[in-house]
């Protein structure tokens with residue numbers, strides 16, 4: 668199975684370190700994109716909580732979280748994971764994503780309102796769009812004032828800056844994703860999580 672991406676991520680990695688968010692279209696090879704979608708079709712998705720966290724982030728969609736052998740036992744998901752890690756390793760070898768989240772948004776849904784991803788997800792968050800399209804916004808405040816917006820469409824990648832990238836202790840960007848308009852959008856996000864025994868022991 669293909670294990671390289673369709674585009675060099677060097678320029679996008681430069682932009683994410685500088686700006687906090689970078690968008691790169693046409694990253695996922697078509698055959699791999701279709702294989703991942705086919706593999707994920709039969710999965711059981713769970714509705715996202717409508718409101719999450721102290722900032723009351725609003726969410727409308729469904730998700731599935733894969734870790735460990737739930738990733739390696741799915742050949743297409745695993746191939747995409749390997750391809751993204753291989754493309755990023757020359758610049759950010761520290762990033763070792765161990766969690767895959769698949770999210771599906773129905774047409775007309777509201778997506779996810781302005782938020783920061785968790786501080787524990789170090790270096791990078793990589794959001795790949797497997798099908799459909801929606802506007803992803805880089806915001807300057809929690810009210811959702813938009814600094815820049817991109818079309819997160821099929822095959823594209825959005826990188827978000829995580830703590831530790833380029834020596835910046837915490838440069839996480841506020842961002843939001845709209846719901847898709849005409850057809851379902853499915854995204855697949857790679858994040859690194861800290862080893863379990865790093866958490867406090869009371």
Ligand SMILES: O=C(O)CCC(=O)C(=O)O
Pocket residue numbers: 770779784794803819842843844854856
């Ligand atoms: O589906 C996406 O585009 C990712 C949305 C997002 O920001 C998140 O899941 O934290």
Ligand SMILES: [Fe+2]
Pocket residue numbers: 782783784842
């Ligand atoms: Fe996010």
